[in-house]
Amino acid sequence: MKVRIEGGQLLDSRCGELFRADIAYDDERGHIVAVGDCLGEADKVVKLNGELVLPGFVDMHVHLRDPGFTDKETLATGLQAAAAGGFAHVACMPNTNPPVDSAALVEDIIARGRAIGKADVHPIACITVGQAGDELTDFEALKQAGTIALSDDGKGVQHGARMLEAMARAKAAGLPVVIHSEDETLSLDGVIHPDAAKRIGVKGLLPESEAAMIARDILLAERTGAHLHVCHVSTEQSVALIRWAKARGVNITAEVTPHHLLLTESIITHDDAVFKVNPPLQGERDRHACLEGFLDGTLDIIATDHAPHTAEEKARGIAHAPFGMVGIETVFPLLYTYLVAPGVVPLSRLVDAMTRRPSELFGLPGGSIRPGSPADLTIVRTDEERRIDPEQFYSKGRNTPFTNWHAAGWTVRTILRGKDIFVQGEERLS
Ligand SMILES: NC(=O)N[C@@H](CC(=O)O)C(=O)O
Ligand SMILES: [Zn+2]
């Protein structure tokens, strides 16, 4: 069936300007047929009134908690939440129970994800067996099964020689190594930024633990030629090191989260674990450096690090609650409202960092609106402001630090290969 979307605004990726155009796609074959005016007959017409029609969003860092932690999230709730946030594709981290360290587990997630029929899920598998930091997993078998990258996210690989071997083998297998950069001999059992920790009376987490590990892994990536991708960059020193590595020609890319672009440790004025995340919210200099790094492309992409936890777990307070914040349903409205609308970040930079760039880095489909490309589309309304209410989330996780913030830029429809995977107001999957 031929579908036409008319009355929307598209983004010209070369000049960054918005323009009016219609889009025709084939909802069975799943690709875009034409972009422009007078696109001819269609079996179905979606009429818009100036909404943005963007490529389907891509998030390279989410925690879907399935298998093993389904009280926090399930594949179904996580992939519906992703679609509601405008995401057509998400990459899920392997810190589940059991950890995703075998081909069978990768295949299981892909098969169950596909059956749910929401966002497409692309598993990232463990670097080390059981995420224990020691024996390496079978990279070739994991790749055959469909894994798109390797990571022990949640923990850093502490042993340098082991990481060197992992990068050499990842290079041979053609898989990116995605690092949670944390030198545990520095971070120890700290929980939040040292300044905030002093105010609250808990243990500080040394920010230098991040850059220390990034420095090591830059050197190992340079030696091996592996594609090193740095997760959730949060400090000024980390941004400087990545910028330096790129200038040297190291095969390195990086991501930044919405919370590290919008928040600092100063928001932590009382013991509320909703602000506890790893890496922690840092200082204003760090936040500013992340923003600069994002604008100049040192930090290539936006990733949410969507990390749902239960209300009970988060009620344990900053010292004892698990690290992590949800983010997949609010990332675009927050960054649109607080960075794009005030003129800090161009819309084209934000959209590129959530679509074309992550697709390109990890070899995923989509990322552009052109005849022949997949009909992965996100339709966003920028003229309707809403208050963020976690009770409305499709995710099981309600642990957002942005409760009661007002934002515009909500997704009204998400399309994957020509099929609607989210329409505003739809029922929850359980
Ligand atoms: N970011 C977090 O604070 N938590 C993540 C782990 C991680 O991304 O390191 C989680 O799995 O909960
Ligand atoms: Zn991490």
Ligand SMILES: [Zn+2]
């Ligand atoms: Zn993570």
